[in-house]
Amino acid sequence: MLGWFDANLVSILNGFAIGSLLFILAIGLSIVFGMMDVLNLAHGALYLLGSYLAVSFVGGTSSWGGFLVALGVAALVGLLAGGGLSAMTEPLARRPILDQALLTLGVSLVVAELLSIAYGNDVLSIAPPPGLDGSTSVAGNAYPTYRLALIGLGLVLAVAVYLVVERTSVGALVRASVADRDMVSAMGIDNRKVKIAVLGIGSMLATVAGVLGGPVYGARPGLDGTILILALVVVVIGGLGSVTGALIGALVIGQVESLGRALLPDLASFILFGTLAVVLVVRPRGLFGPKTLAGVR
Amino acid sequence: MTATEKTIAVADPVTGPTGGRRSGGVLRLLPAVVVLVLLALVPFVVDPFGTSTLSRVLVFALFACSLDLLVGITGLPSLGHAAYFGVGAYTAGLVSIHVTAEAPVPVLAGMVAGGLAAATTGWLAVRNNGVFFLMLTLAIGELVFQLAQSASSVTGGSNGLFGIPAVRIAGEPLTLPGYVYWYVLAVAALGFAGLWTISRSPVGAVLRGIRDNEPRMRSVGYSPFRYKLAAFVLAGAFAGLAGGLFAAQVRLVTPSEVGFELGALALLAVILGGAGSLWGPVLGAAVVVLVRDGLGPSLDGHGPLVLGIVFVLAVYLLPRGFAGLAGFGRLTARTARR
Secondary structure, three states: OHHHHHHOHHHHHHHHHHHHHHHHHHHHHHHHHHHHOOOOOOHHHHHHHHHHHHHHHOOOOOOHHHHHHHHHHHHHHHHHHHHHHHHHHHHHOOOOHHHHHHHHHHHHHHHHHHHHHHHOOOOEOOOOOOOOOOEEEEOOEEEEHHHHHHHHHHHHHHHHHHHHHHHOHHHHHHHHHHHOHHHHHHOOOOHHHHHHHHHHHHHHHHHHHHHHHHHHHOEOOOHHHHHHHHHHHHHHHHOOOOHHHHHHHHHHHHHHHHHHHHHOHHHHHHHHHHHHHHHHHHOOOOOOOOOOOOOOO | OOHHHHHHHHHHHHHOOOHHHOOOHHHHHHHHHHHHHHHHHHHHHOOHHHHHHHHHHHHHHHHHHHHHHHHHHHOOOOOOOHHHHHHHHHHHHHHHHHOOOEOHHHHHHHHHHHHHHHHHHHHHHOOOOHHHHHHHHHHHHHHHHHHHHHOHHHHOHHHOEOOOOOOEEOOEEOOOHHHHHHHHHHHHHHHHHHHHHHHHOHHHHHHHHHHHOHHHHHHHOOOHHHHHHHHHHHHHHHHHHHHHHHHHHHOOEOHHHOOHHHHHHHHHHHHHHOOOOOHHHHHHHHHHHHHHHHHOHHHOOOHHHHHHHHHHHHHHHOOOHHHHHHHHHHHHHHHHHO
């Protein structure tokens, strides 16, 4: 048992690193849909935008300055993009949810194509910041320090998000909006402002995740689709609008993607689908999903 | 004009072709026959490049129509429908290479494989509605895409499945674009007829009922799950048929035929044309293929950029697609006459 654990330690750690990244992505997607009924299919494209920003500001040379600037710019761009998406979906508020999802799908096609025009079709890599670009010995295995830092950051973020959602008045607003948006607006809270804020923060999490994931995944066309799918699977497994669900889903899918691929390389796609199928058969609304969803009909 | 007739005519643009009850069934078939004859004459008039472009339009149109059976008629928006197109294309290609390229065998194999693939994944997807369904089909489609890329011993991986022999009819290989076009036209016409029959049948009416009010259909005694699964499997089978035609026409199948982008483009064709009407998505498919293949090269391969913009505009400006425009025209004409 211990031998098996030792042999697969790197895969398990990779799984946690992927899980951290997926959590940051999925929490944005989940809260935006849970609160605002907007399925943001541009989430993957926003992630890719963040990665390409990291390419511009960091690129191959490792520097803290470039990395922090990339994070700041990505956060700002994400906020603005979220505001833009919010303004674009506003005229469709009375139309079926599907129309808003399709709109974001169109936006994601445009963004991904513009990025491939600007940066070409090659796989670009991003250097981790100095001090994190080496490797650390974990129980005798050399492991990239940056990924360890990513795992730590994911844990910190998970705790922070949990505290904000469960212990603050903003969090109470979030939980109330997931449960019953109409009632929240009847209590005198301007729905449109909440929507702008939620989409802004959700999109910011996606672009920031793009910068953070850059040193692991690099940046290439088509990455947006892969990332979007993984984040969607996490959200479906975890349940829409649930922080705990996003965390558990991200950890499960992180391990499936890493440990599953390492142990059963030929069946990787099947394991991912199998996990999804098993969870949905047992819990059709996800592990921590609400009993009923106003928007899902 | 009686009152009932008027309500049917007014409701028509919303529900799509429900007009089976109207008189003049033969007359209504006339436009289809005229279009078919005109399409059959195309190879005599148009150069080989135009002919093969039109073949691609027909294949993609059949694919978009199969998706419309889900999106427009059953009300299940799928983003992963390309999976079944791809399964059909790979199956038809493999059958052509390893078994026989004799005319209907590869496309029928593709159709069966598409239906089977839809059955094995659909039971999970149709348990959910709306956006959940969208997410699930997206995930399923992506997983099939990854499978096509990783199972390189069967599918050729990212290089694609090449060396697919030309289709044979009575032992004679079809090599000229004109003959291939006629083959594609014949099979696609049968496919359209099949989808049209399903949409006009009692089953089609039940599917529309589920789309409009599922709880009521359940209380009347229909099982929405079974009907939705049936629609999903049928749509997968016709997508597989379109995939089989694709393999016969292009004779190269790559993982991008299974990918997210093709599924998104098919959904765009349906939305652009008008979900629920079968002719709308055909027009939408023509626009999509012409933009992608006609404008794409001049834009340095960035056709998706234009399609993305078209997508955004279509959502805002054409809530019911081209079919909605036509319905609007009919509606205003009627009001004017009154």
